[in-house]
Amino acid sequence: MKKSFLFTPGPTPVPEPVLAALSQPIVNHRSSEFKEIIGGLRSELKKVWQTQNEVLILTCSGTGAMEGAISSTLKKGDRVAVVNAGKFGERFSKIAKAFELELDEIKVEWGSAVTIKQIEAGIQKAPAAFCFQINETSTGTLHPYQEICEWVRKKYPDCLLIVDGITAVGAMSIATDKLGIDILISGSQKAFMLPPGLAFASISQRALEKMKSSTLPKFYLDFAREHKSILENQTAFTPAISLIIALQAALKMMNQEGLENVYARHTKLSQSTQKALLAMGLKTATHSPSVACTTMYLPNGIDGRKLLKKIEADYGFRIAGGQEQWEGKVIRLSHLGFYTAFDLISALTALSRALLKEGYSHKTEDVLKTFIETYNL
Amino acid sequence: MKKSFLFTPGPTPVPEPVLAALSQPIVNHRSSEFKEIIGGLRSELKKVWQTQNEVLILTCSGTGAMEGAISSTLKKGDRVAVVNAGKFGERFSKIAKAFELELDEIKVEWGSAVTIKQIEAGIQKAPAAFCFQINETSTGTLHPYQEICEWVRKKYPDCLLIVDGITAVGAMSIATDKLGIDILISGSQKAFMLPPGLAFASISQRALEKMKSSTLPKFYLDFAREHKSILENQTAFTPAISLIIALQAALKMMNQEGLENVYARHTKLSQSTQKALLAMGLKTATHSPSVACTTMYLPNGIDGRKLLKKIEADYGFRIAGGQEQWEGKVIRLSHLGFYTAFDLISALTALSRALLKEGYSHKTEDVLKTFIETYNL
Numbered sequence: 001m002k003k004s005f006l007f008t009p010g011p012t013p014v015p016e017p018v019l020a021a022l023s024q025p026i027v028n029h030r031s032s033e034f035k036e037i038i039g040g041l042r043s044e045l046k047k048v049w050q051t052q053n054e055v056l057i058l059t060c061s062g063t064g065a066m067e068g069a070i071s072s073t074l075k076k077g078d079r080v081a082v083v084n085a086g087k088f089g090e091r092f093s094k095i096a097k098a099f100e101l102e103l104d105e106i107k108v109e110w111g112s113a114v115t116i117k118q119i120e121a122g123i124q125k126a127p128a129a130f131c132f133q134i135n136e137t138s139t140g141t142l143h144p145y146q147e148i149c150e151w152v153r154k155k156y157p158d159c160l161l162i163v164d165g166i167t168a169v170g171a172m173s174i175a176t177d178k179l180g181i182d183i184l185i186s187g188s189q190k191a192f193m194l195p196p197g198l199a200f201a202s203i204s205q206r207a208l209e210k211m212k213s214s215t216l217p218k219f220y221l222d223f224a225r226e227h228k229s230i231l232e233n234q235t236a237f238t239p240a241i242s243l244i245i246a247l248q249a250a251l252k253m254m255n256q257e258g259l260e261n262v263y264a265r266h267t268k269l270s271q272s273t274q275k276a277l278l279a280m281g282l283k284t285a286t287h288s289p290s291v292a293c294t295t296m297y298l299p300n301g302i303d304g305r306k307l308l309k310k311i312e313a314d315y316g317f318r319i320a321g322g323q324e325q326w327e328g329k330v331i332r333l334s335h336l337g338f339y340t341a342f343d344l345i346s347a348l349t350a351l352s353r354a355l356l357k358e359g360y361s362h363k364t365e366d367v368l369k370t371f372i373e374t375y376n377l
Numbered sequence: 378m379k380k381s382f383l384f385t386p387g388p389t390p391v392p393e394p395v396l397a398a399l400s401q402p403i404v405n406h407r408s409s410e411f412k413e414i415i416g417g418l419r420s421e422l423k424k425v426w427q428t429q430n431e432v433l434i435l436t437c438s439g440t441g442a443m444e445g446a447i448s449s450t451l452k453k454g455d456r457v458a459v460v461n462a463g464k465f466g467e468r469f470s471k472i473a474k475a476f477e478l479e480l481d482e483i484k485v486e487w488g489s490a491v492t493i494k495q496i497e498a499g500i501q502k503a504p505a506a507f508c509f510q511i512n513e514t515s516t517g518t519l520h521p522y523q524e525i526c527e528w529v530r531k532k533y534p535d536c537l538l539i540v541d542g543i544t545a546v547g548a549m550s551i552a553t554d555k556l557g558i559d560i561l562i563s564g565s566q567k568a569f570m571l572p573p574g575l576a577f578a579s580i581s582q583r584a585l586e587k588m589k590s591s592t593l594p595k596f597y598l599d600f601a602r603e604h605k606s607i608l609e610n611q612t613a614f615t616p617a618i619s620l621i622i623a624l625q626a627a628l629k630m631m632n633q634e635g636l637e638n639v640y641a642r643h644t645k646l647s648q649s650t651q652k653a654l655l656a657m658g659l660k661t662a663t664h665s666p667s668v669a670c671t672t673m674y675l676p677n678g679i680d681g682r683k684l685l686k687k688i689e690a691d692y693g694f695r696i697a698g699g700q701e702q703w704e705g706k707v708i709r710l711s712h713l714g715f716y717t718a719f720d721l722i723s724a725l726t727a728l729s730r731a732l733l734k735e736g737y738s739h740k741t742e743d744v745l746k747t748f749i750e751t752y753n754l
Contacts, residue, residue: 001634001642003392003717015380016396023400257378265378315719340380342692342723349722349745353754364749365742368726372741377730 002316007347009137009167009293009320011189011196012337018193021249022242029241035233037244042230044251048169048259049184049202051176056226057247058199059240062166062187065199067095068221069162069183070129073210074101078128081106081159083114083148087138087323088164092131099216110325111139111295113288116151128210129160134168138323140295140332141286149179160210166190167292169200170254171266171336182207183223188243190292191262193250193338197240203227266291268375269335269344276348276371277333280355281362285330292336293320297329299360304328307354315350341375379693384724386514386544386670386697388566388573389714395570398626399619406618412610414621419607421628425546425636426561426579428553433603434624435576436617439543439564442576444472445598446539446560447506450587451478455505458483460491460525464515464700465541469508476593487702488516488672490665493528505587506537511545515700517672517709518663526556537587543567544669546577547631548643548713559584560600565620567669568639570627570715574617580604643668645752646712646721653725653748654710657732658739662707669713670697674706676737681705684731692727718752 006013014022027034038057045055058065070080070092080101082092085108096103106122108114114132130152134145145163152161160182165174169184170191176184181204188198203223211224220237229236254262273294278284282296289295298304304321305328311317322330331351335344348371352364383390391399404411415434422432435442447457447469457478459469462485473480483499485491491509507529511522522540529538537559542551546561547568553561558581565575580600588601597614606613631639650671655661659673666672675681681698682705688694699707708728712721725748729741 001630001639001715001717003715003719253378262378316717338378338380340378340693342380342382342726345723345726346719349719349749349754353749363746365746368745369740369742372726372730377726 004316005318005343005346007317007319007334009190009332009334009336010187012193012334013339014195015193015250015253015338017253018246018249021246022195024242024245026241027245029235029239034241037248038230038233038235041244041247041251042233045200048251048254049176050174050178051202053177053202053204054227054230055200055202056223056230057235057239057244058201058221058226059197059235059237060199060221061196062164062185062199063091064221065185065187065201066092066164068218068223069185069201070095070101070131071099071214071216071218071221072223073160073183073207073214074099074128075213075215076100077102079104079125080129080131081119081123081127083108083119083132083143085112085114085133085139085141085143086110086136088133088136088166092164111141111286113141113143113286114148116147119148119151126156127159129162130156131162131164133164133166134174135290135292137167137290137292137332139286139326140290140293142288142290145174146179149181153180160207167290167336171263171291173259173263176202188247191266191337192247193253194243194246197243198247266335269339269341270294272341272371272374273333273335273344273348275374276367279370280352280367285326293332293334295330295332298331299355302355302358302360304331307358310357311350311354314354317347317350319347319351341371341377345371381693382695382720382723384694384696384711386567386709386711386713387564389570389711390716391572392570392627392630392715394630395623395626398623399572401619401622403618404622406612406616411618414625415607415610415612418621418624418628419610421632422577425628425631426553427551427555428579430554430579430581431604431607432577432579433600433607434612434616434621435578435598435603436574436612436614437576437598438573439541439562439576440468441598442562442564442578443469443541445595445600446562446578447472447478447508448476448591448593448595448598449600450537450560450584450591451476451505452590452592453477454479456481456502457506457508458496458500458504460485460496460509460520462489462491462510462516462518462520463487463513465510465513465543469541488518488663490518490520490663491525492521493524496525496528503533504536506539507533508539508541510541510543511551512667512669514544514667514669514709516663516703517667517670519665519667522551523556526558530557537584544667544713548640548668550636550640553579565624568714569624570630571620571623574620575624643712646716646718647671649718649748649751650710650712650721650725652751653744656747657729657744662703670709670711672707672709675708676732679732679735679737681708684735687734688727688731691731694724694727696724696728718748718754722748
């Protein structure tokens with residue numbers, strides 16, 4: 001028998017209470033009952049986002065929210081600066097190009113975190129929006145987001161700060177208002193322990209102001225319209241009702257644990273996994289690891305695609321591999337969302353046994369010892 | 378965050394496909410649809426029981442089936458022989474006493490398996506029924522059931538062999554017909570990976586014959602009536618419909634794995650857990666360990682009740698302790714039902730860390746190494 005276990009940095013495992021909530025009867029989204037649900041979620045999400053402003057609940061993937069953040073706020077011909085340190089940074093560039101915006105792309109080597117120096121060098125002219133990821137999850141890298149926000153706010157006071165916190169919000173403390181972030185995006189299938197289908201975006205007063213003069217084409221992803229709706233405890237269009245009902249259960253679990261404890265757990269899991277994989281002899285693929293996943297180069301001669309298929313076939317664990325230029329070369333072991341130390345012990349054991357079978361010499365017990373001691377289990 | 382994880386030898390964890398099946402709409406139990414379900418289950422259960430006879434599906438706990446096996450077949454004043462090597466053996470005695478039967482109780486020290494010599498010495502007169510457990514789960518002990526069946530069948534050809542296979546059927550291969558077992562009992566919340574609420578009992582031709590002259594009082598647990606009903610793909614009274622619907626899903630999972638593989642997995646988990654706990658320095662509480670749970674004495678000075686509460690509070694694992702005379706003195710770590718090697722690795726880690734915190738010196742990594750290597754993971 002195999003139990004299936006997801007170890008990907010999204011979608012992440014869905015806890016039983018959330019699965020049970022997903023099975024609740026559908027409520028009509030124009031009913032007073034549903035408005036009460038949205039009303040409750042509005043204040044809950046503001047707490048997680050650490051914002052006085054509204055957090056939109058959108059029925060789309062994180063990418064939809066990235067597009068909406070740009071298309072809802074910018075004008076034709078506007079200039080955007082984008083940090084591209086991986087697949088998700090590149091996505092901001094692609095969206096900017098799709099809308100024919102002027103683009104300053106700050107290209108960063110995969111596995112590296114961007115520096116302020118690189119940003120300074122990469123910006124040609126004052127941008128209307130600055131877009132970057134807190135975690136670049138294709139490489140498992142944390143960008144110095146506080147420093148970046150501070151720098152942008154100081155250097156370009158009018159510039160919109162559009163931040164992809166898709167694998168960060170709910171897993172680490174992000175002070176949206178304090179950092180001056182205008183739009184902070186996340187998605188349901190990450191720290192929020194839900195299936196995919198919802199995205200979230202906080203909207204600052206500056207962003208609202210910009211929306212008034214926005215001329216880019218949009219309809220479904222029109223944040224001004226969604227903002228107007230959420231003030232009335234509504235969504236502009238038919239939302240993923242079950243996911244919204246279940247979001248209540250997920251937030252309840254997070255609050256029961258306590259957000260600070262949720263963040264501390266993610267930090268501990270990340271640090272312990274990092275050390276355990278180093279004890280396995282693997283080389284880190286990033287020197288600024290994120291709390292979402294730990295990214296490591298596989299040993300020479302090991303084909304990551306085959307290895308991960310074998311781990312799934314033999315043990316039932318679905319561990320993420322590398323994307324694009326890193327395909328087959330790295331693993332990305334997730335600890336984002338509904339994970340405990342015991343889950344990571346299982347995943348590390350499976351990875352270790354599979355690597356041993358491939359002839360990569362090390363000791364499983366040393367890996368587990370390192371994890372257990374670092375976690376202080 | 379803690380995830381709750383059951384490590385008790387019943388109730389055992391319920392897999393997602395079974396949970397999903399439990400949520401299916403209720404079918405009326407007198408409908409043709411439900412008769413089809415019972416019809417399908419009849420042939421599936423016969424395969425698991427390795428019998429040509431019927432296997433009753435009863436809505437009661439295993440104890441109900443133990444009572445029904447006696448009350449449905451015996452006459453007032455009949456003599457029964459019972460192997461009492463723990464709490465569950467004792468239960469057969471209590472039932473015999475409740476029905477004022479003559480009783481030969483073969484008392485066996487807790488943790489020991491009964492011997493034929495003890496049985497020979499304990500039987501005063503030819504019994505109408507011989508009752509024993511395959512696994513005495515209060516002590517985690519496997520009785521030499523094949524030898525016992527052979528001996529009883531030879532020595533007392535007319536004696537009913539009533540066998541409690543509650544934690545055995547579905548976890549080990551038991552050749553009901555070949556062994557001449559007249560009534561082999563099991564329960565839903567064990568190897569069958571369901572919530573409690575159903576019991577099962579195979580009924581031999583000899584048992585059917587005995588029912589005709591049975592004079593003990595019974596109504597709900599009347600196996601003759603249930604037998605007549607199941608021949609018509611019915612149950613005599615309103616059954617636990619959801620559990621019966623979900624039993625299909627559980628048996629499907631077992632068949633997909635393959636029964637031989639299910640049995641082999643239980644054997645491997647049992648052997649590996651045994652060796653791992655010995656590597657932890659614990660002393661085995663039985664020299665004939667069952668596939669249902671591994672029972673070990675706790676180190677001197679460790680209060681098992683406190684320890685198990687702490688493991689649950691700190692790590693979310695619910696491990697069974699000792700009962701009655703063994704309360705606080707032993708642990709019974711379950712591997713019965715929906716468990717993989719990774720689950721036991723987690724439980725062993727939790728137990729090991731908790732014991733270390735109590736000052737019991739050993740190395741977690743040695744325990745895990747022993748488990749992983751014995752299991753050949």
